Amino acid sequence: MDARVKPAVFDLTGWSAGRLARVEEALSRWVVADAPAGLGDAMRYAVLDGGKRLRPLLVLAACEAVGGNETAALRAACATELIHAYSLVHDDMPCMDNDVLRRGKPTVHVQFGEAAALLAGDALQALAFELLVPDDGTVPTATQAALCRLLAQAAGHSGMAGGQAIDLASVGQDLSEDQLRAMHRLKTGALLQGSVMMGAACGEPAPAAAVALRDYGAALGLAFQVVDDILDVTADSATLGKTAGKDAAQDKPTYVSLLGLQRSQAYAQTLFSQATVALDASGLADTRALRALADMVVNRNN
Amino acid sequence: MDARVKPAVFDLTGWSAGRLARVEEALSRWVVADAPAGLGDAMRYAVLDGGKRLRPLLVLAACEAVGGNETAALRAACATELIHAYSLVHDDMPCMDNDVLRRGKPTVHVQFGEAAALLAGDALQALAFELLVPDDGTVPTATQAALCRLLAQAAGHSGMAGGQAIDLASVGQDLSEDQLRAMHRLKTGALLQGSVMMGAACGEPAPAAAVALRDYGAALGLAFQVVDDILDVTADSATLGKTAGKDAAQDKPTYVSLLGLQRSQAYAQTLFSQATVALDASGLADTRALRALADMVVNRNN
Numbered sequence: 001m002d003a004r005v006k007p008a009v010f011d012l013t014g015w016s017a018g019r020l021a022r023v024e025e026a027l028s029r030w031v032v033a034d035a036p037a038g039l040g041d042a043m044r045y046a047v048l049d050g051g052k053r054l055r056p057l058l059v060l061a062a063c064e065a066v067g068g069n070e071t072a073a074l075r076a077a078c079a080t081e082l083i084h085a086y087s088l089v090h091d092d093m094p095c096m097d098n099d100v101l102r103r104g105k106p107t108v109h110v111q112f113g114e115a116a117a118l119l120a121g122d123a124l125q126a127l128a129f130e131l132l133v134p135d136d137g138t139v140p141t142a143t144q145a146a147l148c149r150l151l152a153q154a155a156g157h158s159g160m161a162g163g164q165a166i167d168l169a170s171v172g173q174d175l176s177e178d179q180l181r182a183m184h185r186l187k188t189g190a191l192l193q194g195s196v197m198m199g200a201a202c203g204e205p206a207p208a209a210a211v212a213l214r215d216y217g218a219a220l221g222l223a224f225q226v227v228d229d230i231l232d233v234t235a236d237s238a239t240l241g242k243t244a245g246k247d248a249a250q251d252k253p254t255y256v257s258l259l260g261l262q263r264s265q266a267y268a269q270t271l272f273s274q275a276t277v278a279l280d281a282s283g284l285a286d287t288r289a290l291r292a293l294a295d296m297v298v299n300r301n302n
Numbered sequence: 303m304d305a306r307v308k309p310a311v312f313d314l315t316g317w318s319a320g321r322l323a324r325v326e327e328a329l330s331r332w333v334v335a336d337a338p339a340g341l342g343d344a345m346r347y348a349v350l351d352g353g354k355r356l357r358p359l360l361v362l363a364a365c366e367a368v369g370g371n372e373t374a375a376l377r378a379a380c381a382t383e384l385i386h387a388y389s390l391v392h393d394d395m396p397c398m399d400n401d402v403l404r405r406g407k408p409t410v411h412v413q414f415g416e417a418a419a420l421l422a423g424d425a426l427q428a429l430a431f432e433l434l435v436p437d438d439g440t441v442p443t444a445t446q447a448a449l450c451r452l453l454a455q456a457a458g459h460s461g462m463a464g465g466q467a468i469d470l471a472s473v474g475q476d477l478s479e480d481q482l483r484a485m486h487r488l489k490t491g492a493l494l495q496g497s498v499m500m501g502a503a504c505g506e507p508a509p510a511a512a513v514a515l516r517d518y519g520a521a522l523g524l525a526f527q528v529v530d531d532i533l534d535v536t537a538d539s540a541t542l543g544k545t546a547g548k549d550a551a552q553d554k555p556t557y558v559s560l561l562g563l564q565r566s567q568a569y570a571q572t573l574f575s576q577a578t579v580a581l582d583a584s585g586l587a588d589t590r591a592l593r594a595l596a597d598m599v600v601n602r603n604n
Contacts, residue, residue, distance in 0.1 A: 035459035035460070035464055035467070036467050037464075037468045037471035039463065039467035040459065086424075090420055095416035113397075114397035115470050118392055118398065119392075122389075122423070122424075122463050123467075125428070126427070126459070127454070129431045129450055129453075130451065130455060133448075135451060141442075141447040145446040145450075146435075148434070148446070148447075148450050149435040152429070152431040157342065157425040158337070161341065161425035162337055162339075162341055163338070165341035165421050168417050
């Protein structure tokens with residue numbers, strides 16, 4: 001029962017501080033400024049901008065929970081953030097969401113032009129995979145291959161890119177709750193869940209723990225999007241750091257448009273419970289950081 | 303000396319036939335039609351269109367020359383083609399070259415819309431890496447990791463994407479021959495050379511052979527672009543299957559604009575010689591297919 005008391009006193013901010021510093025330092029080192037013809041500048045602008053780094057923190061927390069290889073986890077953490085960053089760059093482009101504001105700054109294509117934004121996104125995706133396969137003996141090749149597999153699945157047609165395709169096709173459509181859930185599980189959920197599974201793949205968790213972390217990641221990933229939909233109607237642009245109300249303006253189906261605000265909020269809490277139940281069933285000794293991250297996802301205000 | 307006679311009688315068409323059939327079959331199987339919301343259709347349209355498959359053939363020829371793992375090589379062959387295909391999709395978009403014709407067909411964004419083209423390209427890049435890391439025991443994880451490393455380097459900021467950034471910045475600029483060479487070594491050369499090196503990485507070549515294949519790939523990669531520049535002014539759109547004369551129309555620096563047609567043709571022959579000298583120095587028993595592919599690159603008419 002002790003384990004149930006711990007989360008209340010777990011200091012997520014303190015836990016995150018050193019890990020965020022390591023991630024920022026690594027991103028700044030690995031996202032090279034000396035790429036040709038300004039490409040590096042656009043890549044760095046897209047990545048080094050004070051995002052929440054939720055995906056890297058999930059990788060590191062999951063790796064710590066299973067006692068995994070920390071060098072592998074730092075690389076995987078940065079790789080997930082590069083995939084996330086590239087998806088935002090491409091998503092903001094005029095042919096997609098045509099957004100000019102991201103995290104309070106002009107979007108990459110506004111700052112550098114559309115062609116540079118396209119290339120920077122492409123190069124960030126390649127760099128994400130490059131980070132996972134160092135040739136210096138620090139990460140076993142079996143781990144490298146597993147990390148590449150998980151990232152490719154989370155980012156590609158059966159993950160994030162597939163979800164974005166559904167999103168694109170769903171504008172102005174009526175979706176059922178099942179269809180909306182399927183879309184979000186891919187579009188946002190796959191990379192969040194993939195981050196947790198990549199952290200786990202840095203170690204050798206028992207099968208039950210691996211399954212529990214997968215289920216935790218699925219619940220957290222969906223909760224993230226439900227809360228995103230809620231914030232799109234309840235928060236202002238300044239708090240969000242991006243354009244609020246744009247889902248409604250673009251006639252996109254959301255949890256709020258489908259379930260209403262109150263039922264969406266209840267659903268987010270249900271998903272949080274599913275995430276914590278999975279952690280309780282994991283058999284892992286210390287899952288406090290993972291629990292606190294799920295709490296942050298559900299109760300954030302931006 | 304026997305080796306110098308062999309190329310004249312080597313039947314590249316015959317050698318290629320079965321290998322191209324395997325590549326086409328594998329691409330058709332791996333580039334999934336059932337990706338969500340039409341994404342798979344756009345991905346297949348971009349890939350399954352009768353390209354020359356030069357990169358896959360280079361992978362397979364290099365793998366055979368070193369006696370490598372054929373399963374790994376088929377996966378690597380398809381992965382290089384997916385990277386090539388995604389780069390064409392993005393390159394043709396209105397914010398880049400704004401081209402409407404590719405291999406005699408409407409480009410992907412003309413056929414499916416810009417947003418779908420952007421996503422299809424992104425998903426093809428992820429799929430390229432996914433192909434390299436099968437979880438079925440057929441390819442040693444050390445080979446998987448090496449292939450991912452080579453592909454990421456060839457595709458990313460220090461390879462193809464970097465070269466495209468230079469290309470973008472060079473429109474209307476006067477480049478020196480060194481600058482032009484540096485641009486093309488990245489933009490086109492990196493993935494061609496990478497294809498050769500990935501084929502070699504499917505086996506365990508002696509260090510001298512690995513270096514020779516790397517040098518062969520570098521010469522062939524640059525020759526490809528020199529010939530591309532020549533064909534842009536000497537061939538018509540119907541033969542090329544894409545818009546001829548567009549480099550000059552877009553005021554892009556090319557070998558022909560810099561050296562003139564005759565010196566460009568001589569330079570292509572010099573690079574062919576460099577490629578064959580490297581093969582002769584490789585110590586490999588049978589490099590006839592690689593030699594014939596270099597010959598095809600230099601003497602093609604489309």
